[in-house]
Amino acid sequence: MHDMRLLREQVGALRDGLRRRGALEALEPLVSEGERLEQERRTHIAAVEERKAARNVSSQEVAKRKRAGEGADDLIAHGRQLGEEIGRLEVELAATEERLHRILLELPNMNLADVPDGDESQNVIVHEWGTPRSPEGVKPHWEVGATLGMIDLDRGAKVSGSGFVFYRGLGARLVRSLLNFFVDLHAREHGYEEVWPPVLVNRATMTGTGQLPKFEDDAYQTMGDGLFLIPTAEVPVTNLYRDEILDASELPRGFVAYSPCFRREAGSAGKDTRGILRTHEFDKVELVRYCTPEESGVQLELLTRHAETALEKLGIPYRRKLLAAGDTGFSSAKTFDLEAWAPGVGAWLEVSSCSVFTDFQARRANIRYRPAKGEKPRFVHTLNGSGLAFPRTIACILEHHQNADGSVNVPEVLRPYLGMDRLG
RNA sequence: GGAUAGGUGGCCGAGUGGUUGAAGGCACCGGUCUCGAAAACCGGCGUACCGGCAACGGUACCGUGAGUUCGAAUCUCACCCUGUCCGCCA
Numbered sequence: 001m002h003d004m005r006l007l008r009e010q011v012g013a014l015r016d017g018l019r020r021r022g023a024l025e026a027l028e029p030l031v032s033e034g035e036r037l038e039q040e041r042r043t044h045i046a047a048v049e050e051r052k053a054a055r056n057v058s059s060q061e062v063a064k065r066k067r068a069g070e071g072a073d074d075l076i077a078h079g080r081q082l083g084e085e086i087g088r089l090e091v092e093l094a095a096t097e098e099r100l101h102r103i104l105l106e107l108p109n110m111n112l113a114d115v116p117d118g119d120e121s122q123n124v125i126v127h128e129w130g131t132p133r134s135p136e137g138v139k140p141h142w143e144v145g146a147t148l149g150m151i152d153l154d155r156g157a158k159v160s161g162s163g164f165v166f167y168r169g170l171g172a173r174l175v176r177s178l179l180n181f182f183v184d185l186h187a188r189e190h191g192y193e194e195v196w197p198p199v200l201v202n203r204a205t206m207t208g209t210g211q212l213p214k215f216e217d218d219a220y221q222t223m224g225d226g227l228f229l230i231p232t233a234e235v236p237v238t239n240l241y242r243d244e245i246l247d248a249s250e251l252p253r254g255f256v257a258y259s260p261c262f263r264r265e266a267g268s269a270g271k272d273t274r275g276i277l278r279t280h281e282f283d284k285v286e287l288v289r290y291c292t293p294e295e296s297g298v299q300l301e302l303l304t305r306h307a308e309t310a311l312e313k314l315g316i317p318y319r320r321k322l323l324a325a326g327d328t329g330f331s332s333a334k335t336f337d338l339e340a341w342a343p344g345v346g347a348w349l350e351v352s353s354c355s356v357f358t359d360f361q362a363r364r365a366n367i368r369y370r371p372a373k374g375e376k377p378r379f380v381h382t383l384n385g386s387g388l389a390f391p392r393t394i395a396c397i398l399e400h401h402q403n404a405d406g407s408v409n410v411p412e413v414l415r416p417y418l419g420m421d422r423l424g
Numbered sequence: 425g426g427a428u429a430g431g432u433g434g435c436c437g438a439g440u441g442g443u444u445g446a447a448g449g450c451a452c453c454g455g456u457c458u459c460g461a462a463a464a465c466c467g468g469c470g471u472a473c474c475g476g477c478a479a480c481g482g483u484a485c486c487g488u489g490a491g492u493u494c495g496a497a498u499c500u501c502a503c504c505c506u507g508u509c510c511g512c513c514a
Contacts, residue, residue, distance in 0.1 A: 045474050049483045056483090060496040063442035072494080077493030245434090245471095373453065377471085 001105050001364040004202075015241065017110030020117040022323040030103045037100040042349040048086060055082045105213055109360040110333045111325040112297075122324035129308065132341040138402055140344035141395040142275035145171060147406060148424045150398075151276060155245040163265065163280040165391075170423050174397075175283060178390050178419035179258050181287035182310060186387055190306045192256035192287060198237035199259055200227040205239045208365030210331035210357075220262045224315025229262035233286035234384045237367055241290070245377050246369040252291035252299055259284065276391040277349065283390040287354075289383040292369065294383035296356050304336045304354040307387045311351070313413045316396045317341045319348065333358045336385075340392065344399035349392040354385030398423075 006014050008169040015031060018024040024031075058079045065072040114121045145151030150171025156164040167175050187194045201218070206212040206228050211219060220229040230236055237257050261284050276282075287306060291299045304320065311318045328335045332355035339348035359379035366379035401409040407424035415421050 041475065045483080049474065051485085053482060055494075060443060062494055066442075076494040082495095083494070 001360060002107055002109075004038055004100065004104060007034045010037055013371045014015075014107070014110070015325070018107070020111055020115075021108060021328070022326040023108065024117055027107060030106060034100060034103045034107075037096055037103070041093070041100060043095050044089060044096055051082050051086050051089070051191040052096060055079055055086065055265065056276065058082065071332075102213075105207075105364075108330045109328075109333050111328055112356070112358075115322070115328065115334050116328075118324050119326040120324060123327055124322045124324075126320040126322050126336070128317070128319040129312060130315070130341075132317045133343040133400055134347045134410055135231040135343045137404065138343040139406065141342070141398040144344070144398045144406060144408065144424075145275070148226040148408070150174065150247055150423070153275070161280070163278070165276055165279055165281075170371050170418075171394075174394060174414075174417060174423075175390060177414050178393065179283065179285065180417050181238045181392055181414055182258055182387055185310060185313065186254075186256040186285070186287060186306060187338060190254070190256075190309075192254040195233075195255045197230075197233055197257050197259055199229055199230050199236075199262070201239070202227060205235060205242070206237045208242050209235045209361055210345055210364065211235060214330065217266045218264050220264060222352065230259060231263050232261050232386075233257040233259035233282060234288060237286065238361060238367075240333065240382065241367050243363040246290070246367075246380065248292070248369055248371050251380065252288060252289055252295060252302075254289045257286050257288070258262050261389075266358065270375060274345070276395060277345070279391060285387050285390075287385050287387045290367065290369075290380045291383070292371075293359065293381050294380070296358065296383065299381070299383055300336070300354065300356040303383050303385050304338070307338055307352040307354055307385045310388050311338065314393070314397065314411045316393070316400050318351070322418055329353075329355065331355075331357050331360050335359065338386075338388075340396045342392070342396050342399050344402070345395065349394045349395060351396070352386035356381060356382070356383045 002014070011031065015024055015028075017396055018027050018031070055179065056074050062072045062075050062079070065075070088323075116124060142153070148171075149169045150167060152166040152168050152210060156166045159166070186192045186362060203212060203226060205274055206219065211228075211231060219226070219231060236259075237255050238257075240255070260281055262281050265278060265280060289299055289303055299364065308320065309316070318338050321337045323335040323341060335353055335355040337350050338352035338354070340351045342349050357380055361382045362379040367380050367382070370377050370382050397411065401411065403409065403423075407422055410418050410421050410423060
């Protein structure tokens with residue numbers, strides 16, 4: 001969410017930001033309405049507060065007279081009249097503020113200066129690591145997974161529905177190994193605090209990270225309790241310190257959390273649907289960082305490197321892609337996608353998305369820090385990135401490390417966890 | 425799920441419907457004292473919004489939301505959360 005002062009003081013910059021995303025045309029009506037409502041809001045506040053001040057003076061006078069044993073009927077009548085006016089004006093003010101707030105919640109974040117303008121065609125490959133294996137002779141992961149008894153899509157569909165998977169035998173063990181490998185890597189070597197979050201969260205939490213109100217259709221919801229299944233651990237973990245003020249000495253700090261992720265994927269039918277590439281429930285280890293505004297650029301690089309390290313340790317070739325403004329997510333100011341090469345599918349798979357949200361999430365979630373004793377609290381900057389998503393990582397392992405006989409070499413770093421060096 | 429007790433500032437904790445943003449204590453910051461520290465004493469110490477170049481003024485906030493009233497931390501209702509006991513349960 002943006003500061004509403006933006007509408008008053010820097011509306012030009014806001015429009016530029018939306019234009020860079022290619023979203024100005026669609027959102028211009030909201031922006032101009034927001035500008036108008038922002039002024040209207042202040043006019044209403046002045047009118048209400050003026051009358052409240054008068055009422056307070058009047059009420060004090062009533063008290064004084066009553067103590068002196070005098071009558072105060074005239075003042076009481078005056079107060080009643082003021083009260084009625086205040087009531088009317090407050091209804092108008094509330095309507096204005098609610099509409100203004102709704103508009104602010106619908107406007108996406110602005111991108112940092114070094115993010116290219118335009119749509120996804122303007123994305124930039126920043127660098128590549130490793131040598132992509134030739135697709136020749138490599139079976140896709142769903143074939144290998146089925147042959148080795150690791151992935152059971154049919155029964156996933158029977159038991160839950162399309163887009164749900166059973167990992168079985170070595171598949172289940174591989175999932176468990178990845179969980180431990182990723183969490184150990186980031187907690188022990190990269191200094192993150194290990195967190196095991198709840199996967200059901202309330203509406204305020206979902207709003208804090210930007211999933212609501214705009215993307216309510218994408219989330220699974222419980223009946224009766226109004227809870228949501230998280231689409232990523234980013235949601236509960238970023239909200240850990242919602243409505244709190246941190247001490248500057250606590251920054252920067254990072255959290256690593258494994259969680260299952262639940263996504264309805266409304267509207268993405270037909271995209272990457274083969275195998276386990278896009279499912280309604282999948283596993284992921286997520287990295288979340290809080291920092292001061294001054295260091296968020298450096299922190300994004302650090303976080304992205306942590307995610308890349310995971311891929312490098314698994315020996316999977318990947319590339320880092322800087323997303324153009326129009327391809328950057330709603331809440332993000334700058335995003336790097338990490339894409340790993342899957343020779344069996346013959347495609348680069350997005351296994352991680354690392355973003356800095358500037359103060360956009362922190363303002364929504366009201367996460368602040370105090371720079372120094374006696375100073376005013378400021379919003380922190382939040383960042384997050386996958387470190388990594390399991391299914392696509394599994395696909396890459398099964399394809400990139402595949403042998404001619406259909407067996408798969410286990411990456412060195414997973415051997416202690418898996419207890420073997422070869423699948424099949 | 426039932427019963428019951430509660431939710432007040434960073435923490436603890438007072439608070440009769442009328443100068444209560446809120447006593448008192450702790451913590452913290454500054455000062456006096458001291459060679460230094462402790463103790464003692466003095467002073468300071470919330471957040472947000474509106475107006476103002478500023479000084480400053482105004483408004484709101486005592487779990488949340490409605491209501492009663494000229495006036496609500498204080499009264500009424502609903503909801504949320506926490507503690508305790510009972511029931512159920514991995």
